[in-house]
Every structure is written in C-alpha cells, then in structure tokens.
Amino acid sequence: MARIKPTGNFSKQELILAKAALLFRKSGYTATSMRALAEELGIEAPSLYNHFSSKNEILQKICFNTADIFNNNINREIISKENCSLILENLIRFHVRKMLKDFDFVYVSDHEWRHLPSQLVTDYLNQRKTYEDKMVKIVEKGIAKGEFKKIYPYSAVLTILSAVRGLETWQKRKRRIFETDLENDIVKHLLYGLKK
C-alpha cells in the first residue's frame, strides 16, 4: 500500500529543509541550533538525526539543490539558441522570480556556503564560476553580433548578477511595488539604462 505523506504535498525532509532555510537566513547557520530547528518543527533535537546525518548535511542540501536549479536553467537557455538579448532577459527574469519565490533558499545559498566543509566550498565556488563563464560567453557573443554595447563582458555579467542577487536586501519590504513591475523595471534598467 502506498504511503501517504504527512502533509500531502511535502515530505518531512522538505519540511525540515524549508524551516532550516528560514532560520539559517534569519540567524545564520552557526547561530541556528538543532534544538531551535527541532522546536520550530515540534519535535526534539535528536529526532532530526533520523532525517539528516548532521546539521551540515542540511546546509549542503540547501546550497546544492539551489545551485542545481540555476545551473539547469542556464543550460536550458543556452540550448534554446535564442538571440543573446532574449537569453539575458530570461536569465534576469528567472533570477528575480526565484529570489522572490524562494528567498530563504537563495539567500542561504548565496551566503552560508562558507560553512560547508572546505572540499565542498571548492566544488560550490567552481559551479558558480562555471555559471558566470557561461554568462560571459553569452555577452561576448552579443557584443560580437552587435546586440550589445562594447563593454568588458565580465563587468556586465558582474553588474547583472550583483543586481539580481542583491535583491535580497529588499525582499522583506516588497509590498512597495508589484513584483511584476519590479521585474520589468529591472530588465529595462539593466538592458536599456536609466538615462534618457
């Protein structure tokens, strides 16, 4: 007989990951104790070890699951063979939406990777570098085809990634503007600039 999951939609592991991401974002990985995480879930701390072998394994799942999502997306875009402007626009939109939708996971991935074991830090940073390099190639191609201004491609990638990743500083007050307006404005700003 098929097991029915406790909440219908989320496994216990996913529930733990979501709550851990929230606490890690709010207090940081180190300052979040297994006891505090357990309390939020209504269980005792040692029970967590039935789902994860260590506190660090929870962090690893958060970081690498999130990285996978971004990596898969950019690979899909590259395969699409669209023109460079559209690919870049799609990437920006994906970043903005993902940040607004899964803020805790993206924030923790962006900042708490420092607490991964050093071997995994290397692995994680290599993945990010590969992602950046793919974006650099897209910008280079766009410049060569005359779609983009002449600019150091690396500068452009850095500005774009900084802008979309830095959205975290604002997320909590997001009610000052509709999310779709914000997304459109960011695309417009990064592609066409602010000056008239």
Add this chain to the structure above:
Amino acid sequence: MARIKPTGNFSKQELILAKAALLFRKSGYTATSMRALAEELGIEAPSLYNHFSSKNEILQKICFNTADIFNNNINREIISKENCSLILENLIRFHVRKMLKDFDFVYVSDHEWRHLPSQLVTDYLNQRKTYEDKMVKIVEKGIAKGEFKKIYPYSAVLTILSAVRGLETWQKRKRRIFETDLENDIVKHLLYGLKK
C-alpha cells in the same frame, strides 16, 4: 609627553576592528570566537575586554562606523546641488570604491547586522531606509527634470543598490579586470544600459 601609538598609524582598537571584520566576513560573527580573534592578534582572549566591553560591541562599531561613512557621503552629495545624473554617478562610484577598498567592513555591515541587539537592528535598518529614501528622491527629481527615463524610482534605486552591494560576490577575484575599468563599466551599464 605624547603617547606614541604602537604602529604609528593605527590604534589598537582599529587593529582589533580590522581583524574582527576580516574574521566576521570569512566565518560569520557567531562562528568567530573571541579566542580566535585574540590569537590572530597575538594576545589572550580576556585581554580583548580591555578594549571592548563585549564581542557584540565590536560588531556594533563595525556596522555603525560604516553606515556613518555612507550617510555622510550622500548628505554631502545632496548639499552639492549638482544635477541628478552626476549625483547618482558619484554615489555609484563611491559605493564601488568603498566596497573594493574596505571589503571586510562593508560586507560585515551588509550581512552581520542580524546579530546586533534588536533595538540596534531597528536603528540600523531605519538608517538604511533613510538612505534609500534619499536616493529615491534624487531619482524622482531626475525623472521630473527629464534626465531619467520613466521608471518606478524605487525600482531604479533597488537595482543600483543591489548592483553595487552585490559586488562582494566577486571581490576576491578582482584581478580579472582593472578596478577603474570595472567602476566605469558599472556606471555606464547602470546609466546607459547594455543594449546597443
């Protein structure tokens, strides 16, 4: 007789703050112990309490000193009564330079304020909001005067602040491009856009 400071240029307090900022950035506030900080400075942990009354006071100094520097700068710019484009350009350049020059302090201020006591968190976030509001007014004025495109002023401020604050993700590999080229490219990108 005038006391000669140990290093000629930096007081012991400043030395401790610089090393603390470095460690807080690399490992986070919570994961940095007073013992580890003391060891880096070649003293024993209890000796730190001759210079600061608590670990948290060190964090407070880092966060509020850095905030003061940015606040003073934007106030100077507003008083200058320059046109909005130039003010915005100057603010962007200041952020980029400060981030590259005092990376540890800016990074810690941007992320570890979560560990301030709750009253100071409120104070700190209010200062940041005031800073944002000043920038929003500059953009609004620029739109009214026809210097800038029609855009939600708040979106533009958010994109700009995100872009310059997010530079932290990149700083350590800064050798891939000259700092002045990067600064100029960011200004160009944020003001004139990427599309040709």
Add this chain to the structure above:
DNA sequence: CCTACCGATCGGTAGG
C-alpha cells in the same frame, strides 16, 4: 520519535 547524557567550546569574570 523520545529521554538521558557526553565532551567540547563558548562569552565573559575574578583577581592580579
């Protein structure tokens, strides 16, 4: 999933 518990490490103090 729980109770009971361990060794390690933490921020900070006493006293000089």
Add this chain to the structure above:
DNA sequence: CCTACCGATCGGTAGG
C-alpha cells in the same frame, strides 16, 4: 595583558 575558571550551550550518541 595574563592565568584560572565559571555557567551555559552546542552537536551529536546510546539505547530504546
């Protein structure tokens, strides 16, 4: 600026 030390809290285990 040091030695000696404290109470609290941590991640994790044993055993059920």
